[in-house]
Every structure is written in C-alpha cells, then in structure tokens.
Amino acid sequence: MGFVKRFSFFFIGILFGCLILYVSLKGREEPLSFNYFPNSRVKSHLINSDILISKEALCKMNCMNLDTTLLDHYILDGNIDFQKSEIRGHDVKTYYLFNEINKKRVHYFKFRINGDRVELLDLFLTSLPPNIDKHSLKNCENCP
Secondary structure (H helix, E strand, O other): OOHHHHHHHHHHHHHHHHHHHHHHHHOOOOOOOOOOOHHHHHHHHHHHOOEEEOHHHHHHHHHOOOOHHHHHHHHHHOEEEEEEEEOOOOOOEEEEEEEEEOOOEEEEEEEEEEOOEEEEEEEEEEEOOOOOOOOOOOOOOOOO
C-alpha cells in the first residue's frame, strides 16, 4: 500500500473521529469540567450541593455584611485549608475555606459534609497569618 493511500485512510479516520467528537460534545447541557485536584473537587461538591446555613453562620454573615446569595462566589474565589480541615479518619468531614481580603484579613467558612448533606457551620474573620483558636472565633458579640 502506497504512502498516499495510507495517508488518505489516516486522514479519513481523523475526520470521522472529529465528527463523532463534535456531535457528542455539542449536545451537552453543561460544559465539561475537569476537577483533578482536591481543592477543585471539594469546591465543586460545595457548589453543586444545597447548603444548609446554621443560625450562628447566618447571624455572622449579617454582622459582616456578607450576602448569602453570593455564597457560590465566595466558594469559587476561596481555597480549602486542608491543614485545618478534619477529613482523614472522620465520617463527618469538616472543611475550612478561606478568602483573603486585601492581603490583610481572611474570611474563614467552616463547612461540614455528612454524605450528601452540606452545612455551613460557622464563619469568622482573622488577620494574617490565620490563627484558628477560640478567641478569633468571637467576631460578632451578638451571635451565639
């Protein structure tokens, strides 16, 4: 078989494969997302789940003038702090998501994932470097 004939079979195969790929991806309702890294996987799970907000977290969000409808944006812009999170050896996983504000202060969101249930437990504001202790949790005196 000559080179031209082999090249034409190869080229026809490439065109046929591209056509199949185009038709199969064109019909998708949502774009493809590749969440290979743990940070992306957790944030994707948080965004795609219905989040229950505790009374304490809701009180602190109102105190800090944070909008609950923008919670997805806070999650997308933030990063998961895996050193503070309680994930290994726990059935109920607790994740700390943080957002830096002007490189001076940090919003921490504390999420608990129990199976399919996702709950925003608490949020607090700390200064850099972040120290999570009992004293930095008390940002709003009126909240429990």
